[in-house]
Amino acid sequence: MEEKKSNGFAVASLVLGIVAIVFNFIGLSIVGLILGIVGIVLGVMAKKRNPNGMATAGLVLSIIGTVLCALIFIACAACVGAVGSAASMM
Amino acid sequence: MLPTFNIFGYEIASYGFIIFLGIIIGSVVAVQYFSKFHNIKKEDIIYAILYGIIGLGIGAKLLYLITNIPFLLENYETLDIWNTLMQMLKGGFVFYGGLIGGILGVFIYSKQFKISFKDLLLILVPVIPLVHGIGRIGCLFAGCCYGMEYHGFGAITFHNSNLAPNGIPLFPTQIIEAICLFIIFIVLLVTYKKFLGTYETVGLYCILYSIVRFTLEFFRGDLIRGVYFNVSTSQWISIAIFIVGIAIFVYEHKKR
Numbered sequence: 554m555e556e557k558k559s560n561g562f563a564v565a566s567l568v569l570g571i572v573a574i575v576f577n578f579i580g581l582s583i584v585g586l587i588l589g590i591v592g593i594v595l596g597v598m599a600k601k602r603n604p605n606g607m608a609t610a611g612l613v614l615s616i617i618g619t620v621l622c623a624l625i626f627i628a629c630a631a632c633v634g635a636v637g638s639a640a641s642m643m
Numbered sequence: 644m645l646p647t648f649n650i651f652g653y654e655i656a657s658y659g660f661i662i663f664l665g666i667i668i669g670s671v672v673a674v675q676y677f678s679k680f681h682n683i684k685k686e687d688i689i690y691a692i693l694y695g696i697i698g699l700g701i702g703a704k705l706l707y708l709i710t711n712i713p714f715l716l717e718n719y720e721t722l723d724i725w726n727t728l729m730q731m732l733k734g735g736f737v738f739y740g741g742l743i744g745g746i747l748g749v750f751i752y753s754k755q756f757k758i759s760f761k762d763l764l765l766i767l768v769p770v771i772p773l774v775h776g777i778g779r780i781g782c783l784f785a786g787c788c789y790g791m792e793y794h795g796f797g798a799i800t801f802h803n804s805n806l807a808p809n810g811i812p813l814f815p816t817q818i819i820e821a822i823c824l825f826i827i828f829i830v831l832l833v834t835y836k837k838f839l840g841t842y843e844t845v846g847l848y849c850i851l852y853s854i855v856r857f858t859l860e861f862f863r864g865d866l867i868r869g870v871y872f873n874v875s876t877s878q879w880i881s882i883a884i885f886i887v888g889i890a891i892f893v894y895e896h897k898k899r
Binding site: 594597620625626 | 653656659663690694732
């Protein structure tokens, strides 16, 4: 039962990782970022409970998806300034 | 300086890329060096780092949004709220929020998989200034976290920045903070074996960084961040972290 559950986590992580990467390329980086983060957590849980190839693939793809989305979405991770630039755009 | 660069037609933020490099370097140092002194599997350290990074991102963003609530309320009628919120999500992190969020992320991992939080913390804390220092170089590229107007030695003048005022010589807060952070990393590295097994390393980091941050805040020029009673949000948090750091250090030192 536990193994089945962890396999579910692995599949979910794999799917979320792939979707995050796809979303990155179609301009939905913010959605991809959120999905990638969820994929990482599920991937870690799957790896801890039942380490197998699918869990590893899910974790790796989720990390890649999250990193890609973060690099594209976070245009400028200033410690301040976003508000200022938004205001100046008005 | 160089806020963005292009790879295969995609615009990549220099800050994001540099902080990513910093996280990779910090993770390698934690896994390859600091883990040697603790009985924890390298795999667990990597997973804890992943949880920590997620917590860091959420915490840094949350505190940034919280500090901007007064600005949003003041300018509610003149701002395009949706556009402003998207801009705020894209840019803007507060380090202290990230620090607290990151530690919380590692704590959740340790509880979820019953791994010693103390050991994880002691492995990860010394690399925080290293990653943070590299991140500050990213700030320099992005033009954020800039200093006040300054005409002395080492002044930086931005020319094409969306964040820093262009054409005005500024105090090099990013470079000075990066240097201070690398020095803190070296201090923690040198004293690591001496303080092994206690939280003294954590206390020392809190004390040193809060002093650096509190002082450098006086030279910062990005005044949009929250200021309460002439002291910025980060300075208030620095005072709290300094007190916590002293308490941890003294308590752990006496316990030895």
